Amino acid sequence: MSLDDVKTSGFKYVGTSPDRPDGVDKVTGRAKFGADAYAAGMLHGAIVRSPHAHARIISIDTTKAAAAEGVKAIVTRADFHTDLSGENWNIMENVMAGDTALYDGHAVAAIAATSVLAARDAAKLVEVTYEILPHVTDVDEAMAQGAPIIRAGAADNSVPDGLHPNVVRYHESGHGDVDAGFAEADLVIEDHFRTEATHQGYIEPHACLGTLGGDGKGEMWCTTQGHWNVQKICSALLGMETSQLRVTASEIGGGFGGKTTVFIEPVALALSRIANRPVKIVMSRSEVFRASGPTSSTSMDVKIGMKKDGTITAAKGVFRLQGGAFPSAPMEFTAMCAFAPYNLSNVKQIGYDVMANRPKQAAYRAPGSPMAAFAVESVIDELCKELGLDPIDTRLKNASHEGTKASYGPTFQRIGLVETLEAAKAHPHYSAPLKPGQGRGISCGFWFNFGGETSVSLALSMDGSAQIVVGTPDIGGSRASMALMAAEELGIPYENIRCTIADTASLGYNEVSHGSRVTYASGLATIKAARDAVKKLCGRAAAKWGIDPEAVDWVDGCAVPSGPNAGDFDPMPIAEICKRMGSTGGPIVGHFEASPEGAGVSFATHIVDAEVDPETGKTSIVRYTVVQDAGKAIHPAYVEGQYQGGAAQGIGWALNEEYIYGKDGRLQNDVFLDYRIPVASDLPMIDTVIVEVPNPGHPYGVRGVGETSIVPPMAAIANAVSQAAGVRMTELPMSPPRVLKAMDDAKGG
Amino acid sequence: MHYHTPASFDEAAALAASATGITRFLAGGTDVLVQLRADIVTPDTLIDIKHIAGVHDIIQMPNGGWQIGIAVTGAEMTEHPALAAAWPGVVEAMDLVGSTQIQGRATLTGNLCNGSPAADSVPAMVAADASVSVCGPKGAHKVAVLDIPTAPGRTSLAKGEMVTAINLPAREPGGGDAYLRFIPRTEMDIAVVGCGVNLRVDGGKITHARVSLGAVAPTVLLVGEAADAIIGSTLDDAALDRLAAAASAACNPIDDKRGTIEFRIHVAGVLARRTAKIAYDRAIAAGE
Numbered sequence A: 001m002s003l004d005d006v007k008t009s010g011f012k013y014v015g016t017s018p019d020r021p022d023g024v025d026k027v028t029g030r031a032k033f034g035a036d037a038y039a040a041g042m043l044h045g046a047i048v049r050s051p052h053a054h055a056r057i058i059s060i061d062t063t064k065a066a067a068a069e070g071v072k073a074i075v076t077r078a079d080f081h082t083d084l085s086g087e088n089w090n091i092m093e094n095v096m097a098g099d100t101a102l103y104d105g106h107a108v109a110a111i112a113a114t115s116v117l118a119a120r121d122a123a124k125l126v127e128v129t130y131e132i133l134p135h136v137t138d139v140d141e142a143m144a145q146g147a148p149i150i151r152a153g154a155a156d157n158s159v160p161d162g163l164h165p166n167v168v169r170y171h172e173s174g175h176g177d178v179d180a181g182f183a184e185a186d187l188v189i190e191d192h193f194r195t196e197a198t199h200q201g202y203i204e205p206h207a208c209l210g211t212l213g214g215d216g217k218g219e220m221w222c223t224t225q226g227h228w229n230v231q232k233i234c235s236a237l238l239g240m241e242t243s244q245l246r247v248t249a250s251e252i253g254g255g256f257g258g259k260t261t262v263f264i265e266p267v268a269l270a271l272s273r274i275a276n277r278p279v280k281i282v283m284s285r286s287e288v289f290r291a292s293g294p295t296s297s298t299s300m301d302v303k304i305g306m307k308k309d310g311t312i313t314a315a316k317g318v319f320r321l322q323g324g325a326f327p328s329a330p331m332e333f334t335a336m337c338a339f340a341p342y343n344l345s346n347v348k349q350i351g352y353d354v355m356a357n358r359p360k361q362a363a364y365r366a367p368g369s370p371m372a373a374f375a376v377e378s379v380i381d382e383l384c385k386e387l388g389l390d391p392i393d394t395r396l397k398n399a400s401h402e403g404t405k406a407s408y409g410p411t412f413q414r415i416g417l418v419e420t421l422e423a424a425k426a427h428p429h430y431s432a433p434l435k436p437g438q439g440r441g442i443s444c445g446f447w448f449n450f451g452g453e454t455s456v457s458l459a460l461s462m463d464g465s466a467q468i469v470v471g472t473p474d475i476g477g478s479r480a481s482m483a484l485m486a487a488e489e490l491g492i493p494y495e496n497i498r499c500t501i502a503d504t505a506s507l508g509y510n511e512v513s514h515g516s517r518v519t520y521a522s523g524l525a526t527i528k529a530a531r532d533a534v535k536k537l538c539g540r541a542a543a544k545w546g547i548d549p550e551a552v553d554w555v556d557g558c559a560v561p562s563g564p565n566a567g568d569f570d571p572m573p574i575a576e577i578c579k580r581m582g583s584t585g586g587p588i589v590g591h592f593e594a595s596p597e598g599a600g601v602s603f604a605t606h607i608v609d610a611e612v613d614p615e616t617g618k619t620s621i622v623r624y625t626v627v628q629d630a631g632k633a634i635h636p637a638y639v640e641g642q643y644q645g646g647a648a649q650g651i652g653w654a655l656n657e658e659y660i661y662g663k664d665g666r667l668q669n670d671v672f673l674d675y676r677i678p679v680a681s682d683l684p685m686i687d688t689v690i691v692e693v694p695n696p697g698h699p700y701g702v703r704g705v706g707e708t709s710i711v712p713p714m715a716a717i718a719n720a721v722s723q724a725a726g727v728r729m730t731e732l733p734m735s736p737p738r739v740l741k742a743m744d745d746a747k748g749g
Numbered sequence B: 001m002h003y004h005t006p007a008s009f010d011e012a013a014a015l016a017a018s019a020t021g022i023t024r025f026l027a028g029g030t031d032v033l034v035q036l037r038a039d040i041v042t043p044d045t046l047i048d049i050k051h052i053a054g055v056h057d058i059i060q061m062p063n064g065g066w067q068i069g070i071a072v073t074g075a076e077m078t079e080h081p082a083l084a085a086a087w088p089g090v091v092e093a094m095d096l097v098g099s100t101q102i103q104g105r106a107t108l109t110g111n112l113c114n115g116s117p118a119a120d121s122v123p124a125m126v127a128a129d130a131s132v133s134v135c136g137p138k139g140a141h142k143v144a145v146l147d148i149p150t151a152p153g154r155t156s157l158a159k160g161e162m163v164t165a166i167n168l169p170a171r172e173p174g175g176g177d178a179y180l181r182f183i184p185r186t187e188m189d190i191a192v193v194g195c196g197v198n199l200r201v202d203g204g205k206i207t208h209a210r211v212s213l214g215a216v217a218p219t220v221l222l223v224g225e226a227a228d229a230i231i232g233s234t235l236d237d238a239a240l241d242r243l244a245a246a247a248s249a250a251c252n253p254i255d256d257k258r259g260t261i262e263f264r265i266h267v268a269g270v271l272a273r274r275t276a277k278i279a280y281d282r283a284i285a286a287g288e
């Protein structure tokens, strides 16, 4: 598709912000989330988890548990499929430990009983004998000589010789000659950065209801970002044919990437297979923290060379990511995103995927990119300070644009980084005076965005209203966006369209709602499905008028002759065509299936003002502005929500959120009391600016917006805090004790 | 688990005295029920004290002192203008506990008897020289709030003993109190350090003072040296420096996920200064 094919103006519905179709259900409690499913004869599952960070499982004695009141089924690893390899094996091992418990909270057995309490009580009666093994949870320690080996032979052939067996994947990319580039620089700054693992903190814990009968047919209801993926993995782990398992996605109370895999779903099915009754499992918050998928923790070195005029001459980054006890840390994304905002002649990035005794990391909004931005944008900020340069002008001078060879390889098409920087510079926030004790930080951020398998069907009803069936769980108001795009194409009001998320038996395969892909890919498919339906509608009118279908146009919800030569007929409204569809050729359904590959990359620039209490090191975020390229904002209010949400989560990640492991390798803060996400009063009003530089790969120019918004916050906040505190902060979170200590150390105190 | 709703203190104390296993009194339940659900403490006997006559009342005694019922919630204290005027520090400290929802349930007594070193209302009560009325096998008697906590999660109350009321002294002229806590966020967090100050001024000079610290030792601290540091002063900078130093010196904190030892020691001094200034301003205003 070229930019000429992109509709960028003349919209009637797109660009408005009507209420979401699921809004009333959600505020009245009628919406059904993962834990809201019930079935006759339903049992409740409870999972027995390892209290040890690393331990060989010598034996599991279930005798007492089996005898407890109400217990109907017990499963261990032996109750799952054996012939697994690759990622299916990893997921299996994570869902239920095999020979070894690999982290605190690792599932080792599960119970199904007639009540939640009976299941929980019985779980306490399962006697597991462990042989405790040495453990490691820190990324640098896990790579060091002599570190306990999580699993020998887990490394793939990308890993250079001589590295510790916990280093399981290696990435290197870039172009030019960085050493020559550093030699050209007037100033080179190199620094070391660390970030702790954080959790997506979705408000709804994982929950599911699974049924697997003696006939081998299964049903699964669960909270997920992608139910075809649940179908694929669960059927593999249970050794059944994919199509025999039908998965329905519930309403979802947040996912942010953390609900793109499975944890409890295969367990519920395995228990159900034994008990021959439906089994429901709902995780507690503590289980969510200990045994779902937080982010990677990182250790990073970034070196950048700059000329006095602000030109970056070379950039190099080394990114070490710990992703739990499995090969999974998104270190190549970290490496590839790190320098993407900049047009560089000499750039090199290296990534290490390191295993440690922690839960298997999962995606969290732009997985891997925020950490890179923290390191890179901090060094750029320091260079600007040392050289007396304006941080936005310097970024503008080096900004990637159309035609830039990206640091990760490809050449950028039309992109909007420069536009976000210019909008940030023009924003009143950037020139507003700061009070004493405050600092202002700037950061850019990048994310690829994604397409993936997509299937949409759009059926017209006899009254001329439309129902869209999509397969991407709605994690950010996408049903509203789909309805707006269909309304635009069909020329009928938004309210006349209902968008439903189909189950896996009702539509072709759909990739997970991730990669900021839904408004892009399902949106593209919705537009194409609507155009398919419009073509059929025009065909019915043509037949009635006795003219060529090509001679019929679709205008404002009516078929009209395309010009005077086509004939003189009154416009035929959609309702009239649909009323007669049974006798004019049957139901009218448009559909579209593809793996769209034109996802547009997206950039953002954030401005943050932070105030640091010099006596306690406590940071307050006093003003925040997000500027981001949406390509086209289909539903501007929900685009704004994505921008604000990314900034809010970023503030938590920057200031207080962290996984805290004790010396015993156990997670110490597995509740929201001690895992400190921001509360409402911690956040300022987050201002937003929607920049629209159309993506040539979407009919309306849409780029994804869900992920880029979490890339700049940590860096922008670190730059603001470093200025306010008078000392460079290189480690996250910037919690009060850490900031106070840094200020004291800087004073030489 | 056995659940009881006694109608009198004697009945409640007798139930506790004869119970076996783990016994908990159920006031607001914001500690008890959370601990139950999190599998931390599963009581064998739960004695709901909210049906006892008078436990929801805030009463001003003839001598000007206050008696706060054991089921009075934080929200009810905040909504009591005379109590809030007399003991703003105690009321604010209780008001810091939890959220609007928690405020509708949580009690001063529960906050004290849960035995957390970080309980917010406790340093404020200690600074106020509050006491509790206790009933039980040894009969009715009064115990200073300072003497209730003995270790994290433990109190000096013996089996079969229970608190029947919280007593605050009369507010003397020229007096004021305040409580501040340090948390990394703005609310819904647990004190990393808490500080209560109660003092009296005469002609701008501090004549009496009590300074109490929370979350910096296994139990709440009453820091005499910190009070001595400001008694006789007009809370000038030198006095504030002495106060901060004495507060920091009294700390015996732990390093944990909520804060380091050095951080807690330092912030105790910072908070002592800030809290004393508020209490002093209130005392001056009250004396005018």
Ligand SMILES: Cc1cc2nc3c(=O)[nH]c(=O)nc-3n(C[C@H](O)[C@H](O)[C@H](O)COP(=O)(O)OP(=O)(O)OC[C@H]3O[C@@H](n4cnc5c(N)ncnc54)[C@H](O)[C@@H]3O)c2cc1C
Pocket: B023, B024, B025, B026, B027, B028, B029, B030, B031, B032, B033, B034, B049, B070, B096, B097, B098, B099, B102, B105, B106, B107, B108, B109, B110, B111, B112, B113, B114, B118, B119, B120, B121, B157, B161, B162, B163, B164, B188, B189, B190, B191
């Ligand atoms: C979300 C949330 C936020 C919170 N935030 C804070 C906070 O900011 N600061 C803070 O300090 N606390 C906080 N808490 C803890 C809790 O709310 C307080 O400690 C509260 O004051 C407890 O009062 P309660 O009435 O609910 O006690 P309960 O849970 O009913 O009882 C607590 C303990 O007191 C004992 N007890 C109760 N009454 C008596 C009696 N008459 N005699 C003897 N023993 C008795 C019980 O046996 C039990 O051990 C929070 C709790 C939650 C859930």
